[in-house]
Amino acid sequence: MKTKVIDEKMLLAGKWLTAEKTFDVFDPQDNKLIAKVPKASKENIIEAIEKGEEVFKSNISWPVHERIRVLNKAAQYIEDNKDKYAKTIALEGSKTITEAKGEVKRTIQTIKISAEESRRINGETINFDQNEGSENRIGYHYRFPIGVVGAITPFNDPLNLVAHKIGPAIASGNAIVVKPASATPLSALLLAEAFVNAGLPEGFLSVIPGSGKEIGNTLVTHPSVKMISFTGGLHSGEEVAHEAGLKKVSMELGSNSPVIVLNDAKLEDAVPSCVSGAFSAAGQNCIGVQRIFVQKNTYSDFVKAFVERTSELHVGDKMSELTDVGPLINEKEAKRVEKWVNEAKEAGANVKIGGNRYGAYYEPTVLTDVPSHVTIAKEEIFGPVVLIYSVDDLYEAVEQSNAVNYGLHAGIFTSNIENAFYTIKNLDVGGVMINDSSDYRIDAMPFGGVKGSGLGREGVRSAIESMTDPKVVCFNLQNEII
Secondary structure (H helix, E strand, O other), X not given: OOOOOEEOOEEEOOEEEOOOOEEEEEEOOOOEEEEEEEOOOHHHHHHHHHHHHHHHHHOOOOOXXXXXXXXXXXXXXXXXXXXXXXXXXXXXXXXXXXXXXXXXXXXXXXXXXXXXXXXXXXXXXXXXHHOOOOOOEEEEEEEEEOOEEEEEOOOXXXXXXXXXXXXXXHHXXXXXXXXXXXXXXXXXXXXXXXXXXXXXXXXXXXEOOOOHHHHHHHHHHOOOEEEEEEEOXXXXXXXHHHHHOOOEEEEEOOOOOEEEEOOOOOHHHHHHHHHHHHHHHHHOOOOOOOEEEEEHHHHHHHHHHHHHXXXXXXXXXXXXXXXXXXXXXXXXXXXXXXXXXXXXXXXXXXXXXXXXXXOOEEOOEEEEOOOOOOHXXXXXXOOXXXXXXXXOOHHHHHHHHOOOOOOOEEEEEOXXXXXXXXXXXXXXXXXXXXXXXXXXXXXXXOEOOOHHHEXXXXXXXXXXXXXXXXXXXXXXXXXXXX
């Protein structure tokens, strides 16, 4: 069946516009052209920022109940059109249609949570009389929106990760300019459609697709942009942090997440959880399972069960509900994964299953005996490959888990509460999942990491805190308080 090519428009301050230049969006499964998208210019991004600042200043007291109304209507719009949203996610990206439906469901939750949290942007009273000579002073602090937020989003969750920028920004009364990933801009533009239909005042949201080199730097460095919310790779994040200058920066930069499986773990729980965590979204997941450290007496049984479970995964047409693993985002990324696996093999790693590439597809792959110096052991794979190691005890597992420049999520499977608390205290990560793989998250929780995994925290409430600042108010009463 011939795919109809969409001529897309960008949302610039509430207006759907074309551009002089366009770029092509392809289905990574078969490399078919699916859309032509405006390639925004530097002038476009500047206009979006200036319009955002203008509408923000003219709506500085935008009522909370209006924000709630817009957010809930946007969530309902997505619910009413959920099949369209799921198909768009799957078509332009790597997710299977089943995974795409799950992302749509989470996006609705993210926006609804944003609506709920908007009513809870509270301050607190301050006891100024704790200071001698301030007995006649009373006051409080409250949180106020900062202005224009610049957001840069990745391809792997092209709807929900954008919602994690837009939802908190609108909830806290900020304007936001989004530059979506060039590989997957359609989902972000479709999300913008929901907010336009919800009656969001023009200017509060712009979704501007285009080249990061041409418009990304302008978004990051423009003085009217008060915060950059970036999700992407470590190298790009370092460049953004360097360019941003004196403004707020929130970054989620990925990981190569560890999971520890001890002798007292229930393998019937650990194996399926880790297989799902390693290979969902074709492994293109910042908290996906990459390194598994299994205690020696359990190692052989775990590897055998893990490989058997992996062999049951169906790789194929991402539009089929029978498919478990789809393609990577493009053939270039599949070739990179292939290169890293081959490097590990040449250094002595063993391939227990998988290890083959077909175009943009890479088979779910399990490696053992991977030397610590090879790229795949140190960096984020972002592909369907998992490394399994044997360790003597919990202490060795924690030490090896921490021996990389990442620290987003980790998991541990154990029946011993003391083991669990040892990992909670000693794993150098932003989140520890007990009897779950690293690939567990709800959209309301604080989400982020340490070391090379980023700065600050996402999750709706945490993002709202980042997108607002506290203002202290103090009354010096002229008459003595009786």
